[in-house]
Amino acid sequence: MDEKVTGKRFLAVTLLNVIITIVEIIGGILSGSLALLSDAFHNLGDSLSIVLGYFAQHIGGHPENRQRTYGYRRAEILSALTNSIFLIVISIFLIIEAIKRLEHPQHINGGIMLTVAVIGLLANFISAALLHAGSEDSLNVKATYLHILSDALSSVAIIIGGIILTFVNIPWLDPALTIGVALYIVYEAWPIITQTIKILMQSSPDLDYDAIEHDLKQIDGVTAVHHVHAWMIDEHRIIFSAHLNCDDLPLSQVERIYSQVEKILHEKYNICHVTIQAEYHRGKDEELFNTPVDEKNVINNDFQNNK
Known part of the structure; x- marks a missing residue:
């Protein structure tokens, strides 16, 4: 309380x-x-x-x-x-x-x-x-x-x-x-x-997503950002998730990238909880808010099955 x-x-x-x-x-x-x-x-x-x-x-x-x-x-x-x-x-x-x-x-x-x-x-x-x-x-x-x-x-x-x-x-x-x-x-x-x-309704908080994409791509080893989601638990706590395309790196180096991402998002954009999925080529050409192709297929298949 x-x-x-x-x-x-x-x-x-x-x-x-x-x-x-x-x-x-x-x-x-x-x-x-x-x-x-x-x-x-x-x-x-x-x-x-x-x-x-x-x-x-x-x-x-x-x-x-x-x-x-x-x-x-x-x-x-x-x-x-x-x-x-x-x-x-x-x-x-x-x-x-x-x-x-x-x-x-x-x-x-x-x-x-x-x-x-x-x-x-x-x-x-x-x-x-x-x-x-x-x-x-x-x-x-x-x-x-x-x-x-x-x-x-x-x-x-x-x-x-x-x-x-x-x-x-x-x-x-x-x-x-x-x-x-x-x-x-x-x-x-x-x-x-x-x-x-x-x-x-989990509407997106007022964030500068273009600036976020730019900042994350400045991290050494990050080549692209896509499948971004952001929502609020209450008026103070922002939740953020994204897929990052990274160089072909060992997991120990990917973890360092995660730490840099969390620091940037917390200190600059006041985001309290971050979930990152690292990828190599998968989804590299997708837009920032595009749903991955396999998820679209799942959605379409569920819709067809329910008709």
């Missing part, structure tokens, strides 16, 4: 969000504010996502084994995706309810709305401070951290609305604030969704 975000911090943030939820539900009912009620349900969802994020981080820290040779880091990616999708769903729900409220405006007690929002803002700032340490290193913690920040933004918007509604009756202001906050939540959550899907 990331030492920056301990179980005690997750527990403290969860308890704070439960307290905020209860206070905002009561305040929303008493004031008639949709913004407060929607933020209360948002906080309830945050509490669930924080618990999910904690367990995902705990699972992700387990070592590799026979069943999971790359470990359990994808648990945090799945948690980040789940949390972000949940944010999008909540936002859609808030927008729908706010539109209904625009069509049928209600009187809002600005004083109660303002008081509850200030309490929520203070609690959210404390929660954000507790999670900030790990938000740069983990998509999972970042997704949870964004939950908290979006709540803080909600509280700021509700505070502004509460101040205005205390002195002026503007029926459309409360639902308008709700829509604005919901759109911001979508804006913050969408990049996490796209990045986690990219990782889960």
Whole structure:
């Protein structure tokens, strides 16, 4: 588990969000504010996502084994995706309810709305401070951290609305604030969704493959590079495999080439795990990402057999 975000911090943030939820539900009912009620349900969802994020981080820290040779880091990616999708769903729900409220405006007690929002803002700032340490290193913690920040933004918007509604009756202001906050939540959550899907689909990381090919071919004894694959276990760990055409060398010299390849890929391209297959003439004329001919035949034969 990331030492920056301990179980005690997750527990403290969860308890704070439960307290905020209860206070905002009561305040929303008493004031008639949709913004407060929607933020209360948002906080309830945050509490669930924080618990999910904690367990995902705990699972992700387990070592590799026979069943999971790359470990359990994808648990945090799945948690980040789940949390972000949940944010999008909540936002859609808030927008729908706010539109209904625009069509049928209600009187809002600005004083109660303002008081509850200030309490929520203070609690959210404390929660954000507790999670900030790990938000740069983990998509999972970042997704949870964004939950908290979006709540803080909600509280700021509700505070502004509460101040205005205390002195002026503007029926459309409360639902308008709700829509604005919901759109911001979508804006913050969408990049996490796209990045986690990219990782889960094993899309290629952002690497300069032409530069990699050039660097590897500069190693003495390497004549060509082909059949390259690269993917990510999580947002930090890149896996790389390739076939290298080498001179007709003894195995002891090939191992030295492997060491040079691993050093270049790790130090220059931040690749943590490298698998290399050395070849002499086989595949020498293939492109960098071409599938070897024998693999194409296997794929074609499987396709024909399944028809």
